[in-house]
Amino acid sequence: MGMTTTENSSTTQSHGKLIAVVIAAAVVIILAVLSAFVWPGWALNKSAATGSTTTQTGDKKQTAKAEPTTPSIKATALPDDATELLKSMPDSVLNYARTKAEASATWSAASPLEEYTLTYAVGTDTNDITLISAQWSTADSAKTQYDALVAAQTGDESASGNVKVSGNVTGAYVVKTDASDSKKSVAIWQNDTVVFQATGSTDAIDRFYQQFPM
Structure with a gap:
């Protein structure tokens, strides 16, 4: 089946709009990547903060010690006449x-x-x-x-x-x-x-x- 001139024109316009959208999206992605290099903290702040918290938590777990429940020294004996x-x-x-x-x-x-x-x-x-x-x-x-x-x-x-x-x-x-x-x-x-x-x-x-x- 043949395609009319009007249909060809509509298809061309649709393709043009699609290409424009793709190009715009690509530009946004490129700008975001460039921004990460220009302002390094922007891309790393959240992960860095999370990493810091994890490290601190890890340090606490490593340094925390359970309280002993048995003595390390002997008890002094009571006198023979203890009440x-x-x-x-x-x-x-x-x-x-x-x-x-x-x-x-x-x-x-x-x-x-x-x-x-x-x-x-x-x-x-x-x-x-x-x-x-x-x-x-x-x-x-x-x-x-x-x-x-x-x-x-x-x-x-x-x-x-x-x-x-x-x-x-x-x-x-x-x-x-x-x-x-x-x-x-x-x-x-x-x-x-x-x-x-x-x-x-x-x-x-x-x-x-x-x-x-x-």
């Missing part, structure tokens, strides 16, 4: 080993039946935790001492709640920043007739008191 309260003090809590335990009188004004000051350490003095533990004849007397200790700590509170044994509430706890040293914290808790106060670096206290068995 039941003193015997109940664990040899270690996570990687903190008991390095000292002796009778004390820090809370003598509150008339406890017995009181001890213990040191838990990881082998370096800078990470020592000082723990005071004392027992009273009644839970009410222990609660009175607990309340007094909490009131005496004027630092910011970071945690608090109830102490439970077998689902029953036997006391309470609170953790506050040490007002005399912002890098340290003080954890105080009462469990029935016994009161505890642990002092040390904030990171150490956060780990220690939560794992203490009493």
Whole structure:
């Protein structure tokens, strides 16, 4: 079948428009490539930023270390005449080993039946935790001492709640920043007739008191 002159003209115009579109697209691509060389950051900014984030994340993963859960030093033995309260003090809590335990009188004004000051350490003095533990004849007397200790700590509170044994509430706890040293914290808790106060670096206290068995 033959093609008329009008059809030939329309086809030629269509081909011309198509060629013009292709040429325009090619020009845009060429300009974009040239722009990347003239302003290098334009083409690389996003990938560079992503690469930086990945590198930083990778570095953090490489440098992050899991906290140890077992001590690297041996616990100091308790005296042969240790009371039941003193015997109940664990040899270690996570990687903190008991390095000292002796009778004390820090809370003598509150008339406890017995009181001890213990040191838990990881082998370096800078990470020592000082723990005071004392027992009273009644839970009410222990609660009175607990309340007094909490009131005496004027630092910011970071945690608090109830102490439970077998689902029953036997006391309470609170953790506050040490007002005399912002890098340290003080954890105080009462469990029935016994009161505890642990002092040390904030990171150490956060780990220690939560794992203490009493």
